[in-house]
Amino acid sequence: MNGSGIDYEAVFRRLPAPVALLTTDLVYADANPVYLTTIGRTRDELVGRYLFDVFPDNPDDPGASGMSNLGASLRRVAATGERDAMALQRYDVEDRARPGVWEERYWSAVNTPVFDGEGRVVLLLHRVEEVTELIRARGRTGAVDGERAQVLEAELYSRARELQEVNEQLRQAHAREHEVALSLQAAMLxxxxxxxxxxxxxxxxxxxxxxxxxxxxxxxxxxxxxxxxxxxxxxxxxxxxxxxxxxxxxxxxxxxxxxxxxxxxxxxxxxxxxxxxxxxxxxxxxxxxxxxxxxxxxxxxxxxxxxxxxxxxxxxxxxxxxxxxxxxxxxxxxxxxxxxxxxxxxxxxxxxxxxxxxxxxxxxxxxxxxxxxxxxxxxxxxxxxxxxxxxxxxxxxxxxxxxxxxxxxxx
CATH class of the missing domain: 3.60.40.10 (PPM-type phosphatase domain)
Structure with a gap:
């Protein structure tokens, strides 16, 4: 609870989208229940662990690069303070019940910086959309279902692009306020x-x-x-x-x-x-x-x-x-x-x-x-x-x- 009277922890827990928080060192700090369900892990298996220890790339598939791409995106957000909406990624996730057996999954992710009071990036908010079934549907069904899957995937990309545009507009607005405040401050001193x-x-x-x-x-x-x-x-x-x-x-x-x-x-x-x-x-x-x-x-x-x-x-x-x-x-x-x-x-x-x-x-x-x-x-x-x-x-x-x-x- 903060001065606004809003319990932000409760809001985080009840978000309908899968969301996780990571440190700038890519260590899981928290995750909401929907995220845990989506990735098939418990909170204890996640919090405090390095991202790549939980989800390594498939060592048996040289083309598996989803986790490496995710890591690169998160590090870029930590370094620049800019939100990054990733392209659709394939992730091979190891089956906990069958070690060595990897399941092909597809997620679309948006990674957002969380700043402290001094404007430094202290956490990374990682939101994912599970689209595995859409990709599978396009691969195994006829033209009608395939076209539907394409439409849905296009909508997903469009939403991610809109988020990027909104973030850029907010960044520019903050930059303008910063410049005006500096000018105002200089004029009044x-x-x-x-x-x-x-x-x-x-x-x-x-x-x-x-x-x-x-x-x-x-x-x-x-x-x-x-x-x-x-x-x-x-x-x-x-x-x-x-x-x-x-x-x-x-x-x-x-x-x-x-x-x-x-x-x-x-x-x-x-x-x-x-x-x-x-x-x-x-x-x-x-x-x-x-x-x-x-x-x-x-x-x-x-x-x-x-x-x-x-x-x-x-x-x-x-x-x-x-x-x-x-x-x-x-x-x-x-x-x-x-x-x-x-x-x-x-x-x-x-x-x-x-x-x-x-x-x-x-x-x-x-x-x-x-x-x-x-x-x-x-x-x-x-x-x-x-x-x-x-x-x-x-x-x-x-x-x-x-x-x-x-x-x-x-x-």
Whole structure:
């Protein structure tokens, strides 16, 4: 059961078509009852076993290639993330009651990728249509039955082709949404305006290899008295919806930071505003005000990762003394905490989103240590050079699976 109230496991069990799930290593993960009946195997004989251990090609027939073709199709789907409707295949299946005796079967298969939240293929959905009787009918009956079998087979091919076309249309629609969301996000993220005699650098890197534009943002706003309000945030969700929510929250916080008495007060205002924005719940934000007259950073965090303060002596301190839950996490609003940290001239303040440091199956402290090590290695660099160096050090060479926003400010 999930948040929609639909029991998808029960739906899978009751699908009228034979359907199996395999891992990207071609190991059976599950199968519905119709599939088990079609292939003549029990669930225990299937789940956890390699595809070719369950159904090898007939070793006595050099022309038997149905399983090899199926394996090639599944691997292609795993590698490309594209659905594949296979041509009609002949499969020789060994009779369990008579070892060494192979039965000729004909199946039409459609293989579909199943993605995780980061757009990676994690499972392969394998749906088959049993057409053995149609092929046998065409071979052993007269012209009338043969023609009927041909018609039915043509309909089967047509349905598979329609599925391919629908899948391609969905893929193109997702690609268009991805491009529009990227454009929208880029348009709503502010260009870095001159900050007087102060220096700063901003970077935004979208995720690669997936259609999951996220709601990461940054904002800088000059305040009276040689002060600068700076923030980074991360909206839960992907695509156009997340990009739209991001734009609303960024604008609201930018306005609040100009009139509120400190970053905690600005986040209080943003939290109240977020209650009226669909999709804003659970957004994380780190907000700070830099005061060059006092050489202080006043900050508050709504569930966001701590900013890093890089001192001129290469000491790294994470600003984690004023952390509270994300926006909308509490049923009733409460005043957020605020902390102050002094800095030495020549220091650097680094704000970022989780795409920079978080990795699957890795503790977040490991990512923070990796960031600290990179900052120490490049301390003394100007903000532009430091921002580029950190991205090179921390983002995977093949591209990140999550968006990354980064702000570096010379103090």
């Amino acid at each position: 502010p260009a870095l305006a001159p900050l007087g005699h102060h220096r700063a650098a901003v970077r935004y890197r979208p995720a690669t290899g997936a259609l999951n534009v996220c709601g990461d943002w940054y904002d800088l706003a000059e305040l009276p008295g040689d002060q600068l309000a700076v923030a980074v945030g991360d909206v839960v969700g992907h695509g156009l919806a997340a990009a739209g929510v991001m734009g609303q929250l960024r604008s609201a916080l930018s306005a609040a930071s100009r009139v509120a008495e400190g970053p905690a007060s600005a986040l209080d205002v943003l939290g109240l505003y977020a209650r009226f924005v669909d999709g804003a719940e659970s957004t994380t934000v780190f907000s700070a005000v830099i005061d060059w007259a006092e050489n202080t950073v006043v900050y508050s965090s709504a569930g966001h990762l701590p900013a890093a303060l890089l001192a001129p002596d290469a000491t790294v301190t994470f600003l984690d003394r004023a952390t509270d839950p994300p926006l909308g996490a509490r049923p009733e609003p409460q005043a957020r905490p605020q902390a102050c940290r002094a800095f030495t001239e020549g220091a650097r303040l680094i704000l970022y989103t989780d795409g920079l440091v978080e990795r699957r199956d890795e503790d977040i402290d490991t990512g923070l240590q990796r960031l600290a090590a990179s900052l120490v290695r490049h301390h003394g660099s100007d903000p532009e050079a430091l921002a580029d160096a950190v991205l090179v050090d921390l983002l995977p060479s093949g591209g990140a699976t999550d968006d990354t926003a980064l702000v570096v400010i010379a103090l």
